[in-house]
Structures are given as structure tokens and as C-alpha cells.
Amino acid sequence: MSPAPDGLSLLDRPNSYIGKVVPRPNLERLMQGRGLYVSDMELPRMAHVVFLRSPHAHANIVAIDAAAARGIPGVIAVVTGRELAMVITPWVGVLSHLKGLKSAPQHAIAIDHVCWQGEAVAAVVATSRAVAEDAAEIVSVEYRELEPVTDMRTALDPETPVIHPSLGDNLAFERQLDVGAVDQAFADSDAVVEAEFVFGRHTGVTLEPRAVVADWNVAETRLTIYQGTQAPHMVQNIAALHLGLQDSQVRVVCKDVGGSFGIKVHVYADEMATYALSKLLRRPIKFVADRVESFNTDIHARDHRCKGRIGVKRDGTITAFEIDDLTGIGPYSMYPRTSAIEANQIVNLVGGAYLTKNYRARARVVFQNKNVMCQYRGVGHPIACSVTEGLVDLAASRIGMDPVEIRRRNLVPDDGYPCASPAGLKFELLSHHAAINKLMSMMDYDALRAEQAALRRSNIHRGIGIASFIEITNPSAAFYGVGGARISSQDGVAVRSMRPAR
Amino acid sequence: MTIPVAISLHVNGEAVEARVLPRLNLADFLREQLQLTGTHVGCEHGVCGACTVRVNGDIVRSCLTLAVQADRASVETIEGLSDSGEIADLQAAFRDRNALQCGFCTPGMLMAAQDLLKSESSPSRQRIREHLAGNYCRCTGYQAIIDAIETTARARIGRAP
Numbered sequence: 257m258s259p260a261p262d263g264l265s266l267l268d269r270p271n272s273y274i275g276k277v278v279p280r281p282n283l284e285r286l287m288q289g290r291g292l293y294v295s296d297m298e299l300p301r302m303a304h305v306v307f308l309r310s311p312h313a314h315a316n317i318v319a320i321d322a323a324a325a326r327g328i329p330g331v332i333a334v335v336t337g338r339e340l341a342m343v344i345t346p347w348v349g350v351l352s353h354l355k356g357l358k359s360a361p362q363h364a365i366a367i368d369h370v371c372w373q374g375e376a377v378a379a380v381v382a383t384s385r386a387v388a389e390d391a392a393e394i395v396s397v398e399y400r401e402l403e404p405v406t407d408m409r410t411a412l413d414p415e416t417p418v419i420h421p422s423l424g425d426n427l428a429f430e431r432q433l434d435v436g437a438v439d440q441a442f443a444d445s446d447a448v449v450e451a452e453f454v455f456g457r458h459t460g461v462t463l464e465p466r467a468v469v470a471d472w473n474v475a476e477t478r479l480t481i482y483q484g485t486q487a488p489h490m491v492q493n494i495a496a497l498h499l500g501l502q503d504s505q506v507r508v509v510c511k512d513v514g515g516s517f518g519i520k521v522h523v524y525a526d527e528m529a530t531y532a533l534s535k536l537l538r539r540p541i542k543f544v545a546d547r548v549e550s551f552n553t554d555i556h557a558r559d560h561r562c563k564g565r566i567g568v569k570r571d572g573t574i575t576a577f578e579i580d581d582l583t584g585i586g587p588y589s590m591y592p593r594t595s596a597i598e599a600n601q602i603v604n605l606v607g608g609a610y611l612t613k614n615y616r617a618r619a620r621v622v623f624q625n626k627n628v629m630c631q632y633r634g635v636g637h638p639i640a641c642s643v644t645e646g647l648v649d650l651a652a653s654r655i656g657m658d659p660v661e662i663r664r665r666n667l668v669p670d671d672g673y674p675c676a677s678p679a680g681l682k683f684e685l686l687s688h689h690a691a692i693n694k695l696m697s698m699m700d701y702d703a704l705r706a707e708q709a710a711l712r713r714s715n716i717h718r719g720i721g722i723a724s725f726i727e728i729t730n731p732s733a734a735f736y737g738v739g740g741a742r743i744s745s746q747d748g749v750a751v752r753s754m755r756p757a758r
Numbered sequence: 759m760t761i762p763v764a765i766s767l768h769v770n771g772e773a774v775e776a777r778v779l780p781r782l783n784l785a786d787f788l789r790e791q792l793q794l795t796g797t798h799v800g801c802e803h804g805v806c807g808a809c810t811v812r813v814n815g816d817i818v819r820s821c822l823t824l825a826v827q828a829d830r831a832s833v834e835t836i837e838g839l840s841d842s843g844e845i846a847d848l849q850a851a852f853r854d855r856n857a858l859q860c861g862f863c864t865p866g867m868l869m870a871a872q873d874l875l876k877s878e879s880s881p882s883r884q885r886i887r888e889h890l891a892g893n894y895c896r897c898t899g900y901q902a903i904i905d906a907i908e909t910t911a912r913a914r915i916g917r918a919p
Contacts, residue, residue, distance in 0.1 A: 284853070290840075463806060512860070514798070515862060
């Protein structure tokens with residue numbers, strides 16, 4: 257960046273945080289064990305909820321017998337999905353800008369039909385978590401098992417059961433894109449390379465599990481929700497919407513949060529159930545997931561099978577990209593951000609750093625009887641980057657070109673901005689070539705390649721990997737708000753100035 | 759079910775008399791009966807280290823220790839080590855190196871780090887890593903944590919008589 261006439265750059269302006277050490281006033285309390293995480297909270301008359309969860313991936317609930325559990329001292333209530341539905345309405349995790357996305361109504365606690373191992377079938381509320389767990393053990397649930405849909409590759413086959421019959425099939429969302437002249441580009445290529453990329457489910461594993469305390473004050477008709485969440489305004493809006501309250505009747509307090517990573521940016525059914533239980537039972541209710549519940553019910557992500565194809569000329573020119581992505585998201589599209597964003601982002605991002613405008617993509621998002629999937633940290637980017645860069649490496653290998661060289665020949669030039677990717681993402685002032693030049697000198701690439709070759713002769717196999725990458729930042733309302741999710745709020749503050757008393 | 763058992767112990771130097779169910783673990787006892795919530799519960803099966811406390815001078819997983827096992831013991835928690843000033847320099851190093859993000863693992867990290875520094879005056883980075891191997895930081899701040907512990911060890915040597 258060239259200095260301004262006064263010798264200062266943009267980064268030196270008075271309020272810039274760049275390069276500055278920013279004090280963190282919360283560190284002292286966190287280091288002294290004096291933080292206040294939701295899992296630490298206790299309120300007067302607070303009760304604890306434990307969710308009895310389905311051991312089956314797919315089943316009908318025939319009967320629930322909780323009489324014995326209700327008789328245990330300390331048990332306040334055992335609540336089924338049907339009972340809880342009297343105070344909270346179901347939701348459907350779709351957004352209007354994801355055309356064709358469908359999902360079934362999801363209840364806070366399952367009614368009649370459980371769709372994944374770990375879905376709550378009853379809530380046991382007691383004076384302590386231990387008592388609630390004791391009681392949950394003796395709630396008797398009779399299930400009629402149904403055939404589970406587990407393999408995303410066969411989820412759309414006619415002989416596969418449809419998880420939600422009202423939807424007609426197990427296809428949640430499909431997007432197709434065809435830009436440029438892809439068939440002609442492949443026909444004109446000197447080599448076409450294909451590969452399938454398979455990604456297993458990931459999850460975020462926050463050290464503090466999901467935790468919420470909901471406090472319905474029936475006298476004031478106000479609900480206070482203490483929650484470890486990344487999106488308090490979203491929680492306020494959604495809790496109000498489904499409990500039949502005004503936003504102004506719901507206050508969301510977010511204290512210290514023991515890790516989020518995108519796991520805590522969603523609204524989970526068991527959290528909705530906790531708000532509703534507080535309203536139903538007229539007292540504060542606390543839910544803290546245990547570690548097994550976290551693994552079974554925190555959103556998973558990135559379960560994709562993506563077939564890719566790349567065309568290349570002998571001189572290294574990439575002629576086209578094509579992908580066919582398949583992802584299984586569990587039985588419901590997550591609320592309110594939906595479970596289609598990840599696949600949608602993969603379509604948006606593949607090939608984005610490169611010059612070719614020939615790009616064809618299909619993404620299919622299917623339902624299955626597994627825990628819900630949704631997006632967390634780096635939505636879609638790891639998949640898109642792995643597929644794109646894997647294809648570029650395979651193309652380089654096929655034509656015998658160095659992986660850095662093929663990228664130099666295809667990355668958008670640093671003076672080529674502003675420009676748009678084949679999927680329509682607008683890029684400004686990127687600097688792939690400057691970055692790759694700097695990287696090559698920092699890592700002394702040629703020396704590393706020479707060392708690699710020398711080591712190979714003594715049977716030591718050393719890998720050197722190169723990847724180009726564009727991270728989409730600050731999409732603002734384009735991701736969710738445009739489709740109808742009320743996620744953030746205008747920030748505001750009221751300032752009152754007082755002189756100290758003398 | 760079962761009958762509470764009387765226990766008598768010292769927690770951060772204070773005498774405590776309590777009645778606890780035999781199944782109650784030490785972490786829940788400290789957090790729920792004594793409101794010492796600086797001891798955190800991350801995994802409840804001895805893997806994450808967030809619940810690390812000191813019992814009779816040794817660090818233990820309070821989620822794998824029963825409260826009744828602490829009868830007649832001296833238990834020290836992050837609140838006690840903070841108030842006594844024993845780890846003030848270590849905490850300052852964590853702050854200076856920004857060795858915490860969400861802070862949920864931090865009390866356990868500090869307990870484990872102090873345990874190492876009490877027995878070894880100048881541990882290598884490898885030794886520090888080994889000693890912290892049972893403490894998870896999911897915000898992945900390990901480099902800064904190890905830096906802070908190494909810095910503290912060096913500073914303590916400099917102050918040694």
C-alpha cells in the first residue's frame with residue numbers, strides 16, 4: 257500500500273485496530289474462574305431438563321409411559337411432544353431465496369415420528385439433573401422401527417422410503433448452474449480428468465456444550481433466555497415467533513460462551529423445548545447438553561460426495577470445471593439458516609480463483625435418518641477448495657506441469673479486478689499472484705522441490721501442497737436476511753451521563 | 759435410593775462440612791454445592807481436563823473423583839490459586855500472550871501448568887506439551903499457551919534466590 261502524502265497509510269488512521277494490541281477486559285474473570293457461562297447459572301426455583309432421546313434412526317412412537325418416572329421424588333414433569341406443542345408451534349427450515357428448498361415441520365419434541373438417533377421424544381424436568389436422568393431411565397417408550405435412510409447415494413432411489421411422505425421425495429434442494437460453453441470446452445481440451453471427492457461428517461465440539469436457561473415470568477409475561485449463542489437477536493425473534501410472544505417480551509442474555517465455532521449460531525429443537533417448558537411450567541428451566549448429546553445433536557457438517565471434472569490444454573490453460581455434489585443433511589433442514597447453504601456455497605465457490613468462465617455444477621441436498629447437518633465455520637469453503645484444488649493438481653499431473661506453474665497460468669491476474677466468478681460472485685482487489693510470489697520466496701519452493709526429489713531417492717516421500725483460496729467475507733444480508741431470516745439487529749445504545757455524588 | 763454421606767474437607771483453605779450422595783462427583787460438588795464454578799465440566803469422562811483441581815497437592819480430574827473421596831482432603835481450585843496469588847505471574851503471562859479465547863479450558867490449563875512448574879523449573883516446550891496433553895483447548899490456542907508457560911518458567915528462574 258503506498259503511503260499517503262503525510263506518510264500515513266489507511267491502516268494508520270486513528271481508529272484502526274490493525275496491528276494494535278486490543279485489551280480484552282474479560283480475560284481476568286475468565287482466568288480467575290470468575291466467568292459466568294450459562295452452564296454455571298442458577299436461578300431461584302430453577303429446574304433441570306433432561307431429554308429422553310430416540311435410540312432408533314427412524315421409528316414411529318407407539319406409546320410413552322411415564323407414570324413411574326413421574327412418581328420419583330424431585331421429578332416435576334415429564335412432557336411429551338404433543339403436550340409441549342400446546343405452547344410452541346413447529347417450524348420449517350426454508351428461506352425464500354433458496355428456490356425449491358423444502359423441509360417438513362419440525363417439532364421441539366418429536367410427535368409420533370422420530371427421524372434420527374438422538375431426537376428428543378420426551379422431556380424430564382426435575383429439581384436436579386441427576387434426578388431427571390434417573391427418571392428418564394424408567395420412562396418406557398414403545399417404538400415401531402421403520403427402515404432408515406442412511407446412504408445419501410440411494411436416498412433418491414424409488415425403492416428408498418420417503419422420510420416425510422408429505423414432501424413426496426427425499427430431495428431437499430437442488431441447484432444447477434451452466435455457464436459458458438462447457439461441452440465445447442471439454443471437447444477442445446487436451447486432457448480431461450475426473451475424480452470423486454468424499455468428505456466425512458465433521459462437527460465443532462465446543463468445550464462448553466450447548467447450554468440455555470429459560471425463565472418465563474408469568475406475572476410480567478416476559479421470557480428471559482440466557483443462552484450460549486452467537487445470534488441473540490435471532491433467538492429473540494424465533495422464540496417470540498413460536499411461543500406467540502412479541503419480540504419485546506423476550507430478552508436474550510448472552511454471557512460468557514465456552515466456544516461456538518458456528519455450532520451455536522443455530523436454534524436447536526431441544527433449546528426451543530427448553531423455552532417452551534419454562535412457559536408451560538412457569539419457572540426457570542436449565543438445559544445443558546452432555547458430551548454424548550453434543551455429538552448426537554450438535555449440527556454436523558461437510559458430509560459430501562462430490563464428483564469433479566476439469567479440462568486442460570497442454571500449455572496449462574484450464575478450459576472448464578464441472579462438479580456434481582451430493583450431500584445428506586439429516587431429516588430436517590436446520591432452522592432458520594437452512595441446511596442448503598453449504599451446498600449452495602460449494603456451487604458458488606468452485607473454480608472461483610481461476611480465469612475460465614466455463615463452469616457447470618449440480619448440487620443435490622437429500623434427507624436421511626441421521627443427525628441434522630448445517631453449516632459451521634467456513635461454510636462450504638473447505639469442500640469447494642479441496643475439490644477445485646484437487647482437480648487442478650490432477651490436471652497439472654496429467655500434463656506434466658508443476659502445480660504452482662499451472663496456477664500461475666490460470667489465476668485471475670492481480671490487475672484483472674473487479675471481476676465476477678462464473679457463479680456470479682463479485683471480486684475486488686484480490687492478489688493471488690502477489691500472494692503466490694511471496695509464498696514461493698518464503699518457502700524457497702525450488703529448494704524444497706529439490707530436497708523432495710533427493711529424499712525420494714532414499715525412499716522418503718515428502719508432500720508439498722499448494723492451494724489457492726478465496727474466502728467470502730461480509731456477505732451481509734445476502735446469505736440469510738434476503739431469504740427472510742431475521743438474524744441480526746441494528747446496534748444501538750442509550751448513554752446516560754451522571755456526575756458522581758459528593 | 760441412597761443416603762447422603764457426611765464429609766469434612768478443606769477447600770481453598772476453608773473448612774467445609776457437607777452431606778453428599780455417594781455418586782456425586784467432585785466437580786459437581788464444587789460447582790453446585792459450593793458454587794465454585796471456575797472448575798468447568800467439558801466432557802464428564804476425564805478427557806478434556808477442564809475440571810482439573812488439586813487434591814492434597816496433586817492435580818486430579820474432578821469429574822472422575824467422587825466427592826466422598828475428598829473426605830479429609832485439601833482441595834484447591836482456580837479460585838483459591840487466584841486469591842492466594844500463587845499463579846498471578848502465570849495468569850499475567852496468559853493475558854500478555856493472549857493465551858485464551860473462550861476461556862473455558864483456561865482454569866484447567868492454569869492448574870496443569872502450575873503443577874508442572876512446581877516440579878520442573880525449566881521444562882522444554884516438549885515437556886510442557888506432554889504435561890498439557892490432557893487439557894483440550896478447542897479454540898486451538900496451544901502455541902500461545904505454551905509460550906505463556908515457557909515465559910513464566912523463565913521469569914521464575916530469574917527471580918529464584
